[in-house]
Amino acid sequence: MAVRKIIQYPDPFLRTRCRDVSPSDPVLESVIRDLRDTLLSSPGVGLSAPQIGYPLRVILIDLSRAEGKMPILLINPIILAMDGPRVIREGCLSIPQYTANVERMEWVRVRGIDERGRDLELTATGLEAIAIQHEVDHLNGVLFIDRVSSLKRDLFRRKGYKGPMPALKK
Numbered sequence: 001m002a003v004r005k006i007i008q009y010p011d012p013f014l015r016t017r018c019r020d021v022s023p024s025d026p027v028l029e030s031v032i033r034d035l036r037d038t039l040l041s042s043p044g045v046g047l048s049a050p051q052i053g054y055p056l057r058v059i060l061i062d063l064s065r066a067e068g069k070m071p072i073l074l075i076n077p078i079i080l081a082m083d084g085p086r087v088i089r090e091g092c093l094s095i096p097q098y099t100a101n102v103e104r105m106e107w108v109r110v111r112g113i114d115e116r117g118r119d120l121e122l123t124a125t126g127l128e129a130i131a132i133q134h135e136v137d138h139l140n141g142v143l144f145i146d147r148v149s150s151l152k153r154d155l156f157r158r159k160g161y162k163g164p165m166p167a168l169k170k
């Protein structure tokens, strides 16, 4: 069990552009285990390797608590297509003080490698599709606040959050 500390905004590590990782790289075992353990102990539906300190292209989406779906682990994910723009209220485990209205796509088609090294291609919709877009953004150093059209109008203090609010800069 290795629950990692989730790196918090404005740590510059969150701006890292992550690199592809070979499915045979021995580091993957710890990356995957840490992603699972950390996400399980967090109130989120997705987590990316850079948020727990690995500059590698690995994401985990877990909607089993929210929607009863099987978790999706993707190594080197590439979004092949997406469509259906909509604005949704979104948050991030690395910026827990805020939620924001963000434009995302209703469905995505994504390709990657699963943890056994097999090619994996899937289509996701709804919350699952949005979580995939959010986590793939992390691999490129992009945060959800970068996708907010107006920090003044579209950003909100998370309900029930008490404590200092960091100033946000896109």
Ligand SMILES: [Zn+2]
Pocket (backbone or CB within 6 Å): 091, 092, 093, 094, 134, 138
């Ligand atoms: Zn996030």
